[in-house]
Amino acid sequence: MRPRDIRLLVLIALVAIFAAWVAWPANPGIHLRIGQFEFSRSIDMLLGLDLRGGMSVLLEADLPEDQVIDADSMATARAIVESRVNALGVTEPVVQAAGARRIQVELPGIEDPETAIETLKGTGLLEWVDTGTEVLPPGTQIVTDFGLSDEERAALPEETVVYSTVMTGRNLRDATVEFDPQTGAPVIAFELDSEGARIFGEHTANNVNRILAIVLDKEILSSPRISGAIPDGRGVITGQFALEEARSLVTQLRYGALPIPLRVVDTRAVGPTLGQESVERSVRAGAVGLIVVFLFMLIYYRLPGALADVALVIYALVTLALFKLIPVTLTLPGIAGFLLSVGMAVDANILIFERMREELRQGRSLERAGEHGFRRAWTSILDSNLSTWLICLVLWMFGNSFGASMVKGFAITLALGVAVSMFTAVLVTRTFVRAVFALAGDKIRDKKWLLGV
Template structure:
């Protein structure tokens, strides 16, 4: 008999209703988006305004509010192509290596005499010794600092190249270490840019490495390329330096290993600091906006990793009573005096911040500092008008395909074609429900995938209906024909859609950008079309059959 258990019917209805409820917010895209942005702003800042509350009230909180993210070609936004100056990292590596080199040479001071760092080209470290006869011992001592780096060939090479020239030890990174450093720099830059853009509240950015030293950045919804550059280009580099002295002279003379930086809060005040920091923002593991308990002013709290906490604790314990400077982007935020050892690994940055500024600073610090400068080679802004035209063209294509399929099914299969058409409408709703649920990005190729799915969605119904036609010639009654039609067409439906789904998976794994967008919508469409054909259409037919009890049927 043609029967579907009650629990099976309930499951089908629940799945369809859940999918349609998730897709529903996309019918009110602008209202729901403003609601979501207002909720996110209130949660991020902890404060609310009349404008935010008005936007929040545009959509009920108890209803689903997930949306299909629109890609750059549909919504407009900013496009940047940036080149990472990977060579800048070599100089920073050499600067950070100097304390270790100094300590290594001090261990053989009886052979090398006094040591002094010399000016050197970028990416090199030059150290002069007073006893030229000990140059071999100096080179050997510094070479002990090198560690092996394993390349693609599996052959371990040293990270440093050390040579001696008369009375000078010259240290550079080895070629293998330069390549490894370049890869790490690019990976870190891509990840930092991604975290900055994501935490700032934008939707589904495209951030990809291109070539050896370039990054492609596309962010939908950004008003201009300059706005995106301002966000990405902010260094937000936090360092802690020993203070040599304070001055009001902007032209004050400093030694070779010292730097002169202005004060952020005190106009006209400058600080002379040791160039090598005690700890840097690279040692941060967390940063959150907060309020100063004493003044009530916005502040930013931070927490170091175990290594940074140990270095910070050792320095503060050895320099009680001395000032140290908190430097943010080459400006001294504050220069407090160390009252006691700070061993907990956490602290607080205070200044003339607003709530929004402290929140933004916390985001940037949490994302980390860009390891190297980025030069923007290409920038452009895609206006929302072009995106609207693309959406309209996609809608027209989808409607034409939709109407053509509906007409074909009704003319070919009559009432059963109407049932298939209802399932097709539900299928499109389920596609958007799944896209909203997973937070996928819809692009023009994605719309193409949906249009293709609409054309393919009735394939399973065609197989079933044709099989029912065949069974009507031999089966005993219409109920038996419908039951056999579904059961005997199942294997052909699974085989046909499984091969297409495998192609969608391959496109997703091997493709990128628009190809992935096409594969996502195509794969989801295949799953939902099979579900609607096997379960939803069958449920509609069985429900109709139970009520109408026809003696004969025409397919």
């Protein structure tokens, strides 16, 4: 055996061992500490909405159909929605544009769907409004002069009171949930930036004993009375908040107001039980498919088929390891893409072995037949895989443009699987064949049935 083949066998063994360790379900993760350097990384298989359970929400701009929506406004809305989703603590959420007017949001493992929806679609426009001496109860809808055009003002009924906005949430630096030390009820503590602190300080100093209402999305949250100047830009929003409601409001305030209002077009919930059943059925179907492929290769191609089966095991381990390391969020279409790539890997081996058969029938030696078989099959394998990658690119672009995350998942897992299949078919299987022919060539040269000829 040539030294180059020995080195390749050692490399393949190391890669297989590492991939098996990463793919192991109970993997503890990577935790390194060398002096001051510390690296910690969990290695888990990320499951998508259809496997883990959760909720999918389709949001649409709540504007007239004939009104043109600026692309930058939709991009800003998507970024704000993504920030709000991240604040919910959801693992591996998906937030992406779905056309020119819609945003697709996927929330795997979400436990409180109603609160999540309100957090996502709420415009989050915070205003401090001067209501004079009038105390408005919480929940009262009002009209303010912020963002109100002359045409809109003229169209209002005569009896409508338009209140003056002193400041908006644009000047908000931070907001957190705290608890009233006397009642224990949740309150929202806020801090303003320098400009907001100046405006707030001047207004409170000049309007002692007047009401400065705190308004969210044109709805009164509370109507505190100004008892004195507040120059430090800090305050508290009180109201009849439940804890989850307070947290949702804080999320909306901290991550900005949406530039355009959004409405929920469609929601789809997947229970964790259904997701677990999908995982179990997918694993069962995949195992049956792999066993059938292994048996076919072993029965039809005998010794080369057995070597290909070992290469396919390495292929599966490496692919699953890459899914966990990248990481790739696995969905049902993603599993389908992975299983299809297994077929592509088998197809490459079949092309190679058929070329080898032709060479052996023409009387060539085992070594020459193996080399010629791989060389003649390589062009077909490369052309086939390039075509598949091109299709995966088209599918990925389609899924990215129209919010079809499952199509993207299928494209990514298929493209990655095809790339690994080239490694296993061309390098792993070829090295195994060379090694076996070099070690046992004399014993199997005349046993044509063992070579499937």
